[in-house]
Every structure is written in structure tokens, then in C-alpha cells.
Amino acid sequence: MILFCFLWTPLFYLFWRSLNDESTLEGGTWALILGAILAFFRFFLGAFVNPGGFGLARWISACVDYVALPVALPYLVCLVFATFRFISPSSNFTNYAFLWLIPVAAVRALGWSSQNDPILLMAMPVLWTAVALGMGFFLRIMQNGFGLASIPAALGALALPFIGSTSYWALFGQRNTLGFILFGVCLIPMAVSLVHSFLEAR
DSSP: OHHHHHHHHHHHHHHHHHHSOOSOOTTHHHHHHHHHHHHHHHHHHOOSSOOOSSSHHHHHHIIIIISHHHHHHHHHHHHHHHHTTSSOTTSOHHHHHHHHHHHHHHHHHHHHTTTOOHIIIIIHHHHHHHHHHHHHHHHHHHHTTOGGGHHHHHHHHHHHHHHHHHHHHHHHTTOHHHHHHHHHHHHHHHHHHHHHHHHHHO
């Protein structure tokens, strides 16, 4: 399970790049550096939010320490970089997010190794991938300016990290039906994005 957590993100990133054949990746080095800095920062400081039991505090911790913020942060940094023209506004932000998450996954695998928890070591990296790819899918709709579709796309990009956080919260609290349903919801835009990229690559 530790090896899965360690390898899933970089291997999926290589698979994703094979579907999106781009010769260059703006800001890729910075993504790895910033992701590594924040991952080690989080490792030595511990959780930013005291998770408490199984209630609201645990859900907020899921958002801040586990799913929503870790996955959304590279997109926020990308938006700042694009605003100040450090990278092109038309860049594929999903590539940046995956590179950012590679050191995050590696450090988390080391930190979670003693717990031997399949939710953390196996479900979590897949959930990060699903949320990151889903957010990228919605952002590309907004970048391409598909009229009224931009409004639900923006709502989807905002909601997806919190749906992922709630899925983890439910699985942790053994509310498995709710957890797997929300996990499946996170996988839908990921699946659509993969199929779309595969068809474009043909």
C-alpha cells in the first residue's frame, strides 16, 4: 500500500502526459519545488486543523489537511502565475497540479506508512488524482469560453474539492455508502476528461 501511494501519482502523471503530448511544460520545475517545500512543511508541523472526532472538525481537517486545499492549491498558484504572466493563461494547469502532487504523495506515503490505512495509502492518491483531473477538466471548459457552460464548470471546479473531502470524511467515519457514492462522483469528470483526451490523441 505504501508503494501504491508513492508511485500512483507519478505514474498517472506520465500516463496523462502521454495523452496530452506537450513538448514543454511552463512552470513544471516550480511545481515540483513548491510542492516539495509545502509537503515537508506539512510533514514536520503536522496537521493544521485538530481533527477531533468524526464531526465538523474532522470534515474541516479533511478539507484543509487532506483533500481540498492540497489539490486546489497548485491551481490557485497557477492562476496567480497566469495573472502575472509568469506562465501562459492557456497553459495546461492539470500538468502543473500533478507535478505539485508528486512530492506531496511521496512525503505523505512516508508519514502514513506506520498507520497502514488503505483509506490513506490507496484511496487518497486516487482521490487526489480524480479531484485534480476533474478541476482541470472544468477549468479547460472555462478557458475555452464555451458560453453558458462556463457557469456550471466554475461551480463544478469549486465544488469538486469539497466533494472529495466529504468522501474521505465519510469513509473515515465508516459511512461507506455515502463515501463511495461521493468517490464515484469525483471519478465522473476524471473519466470524461480521460476519454476526451484519448479521443483527441488519436
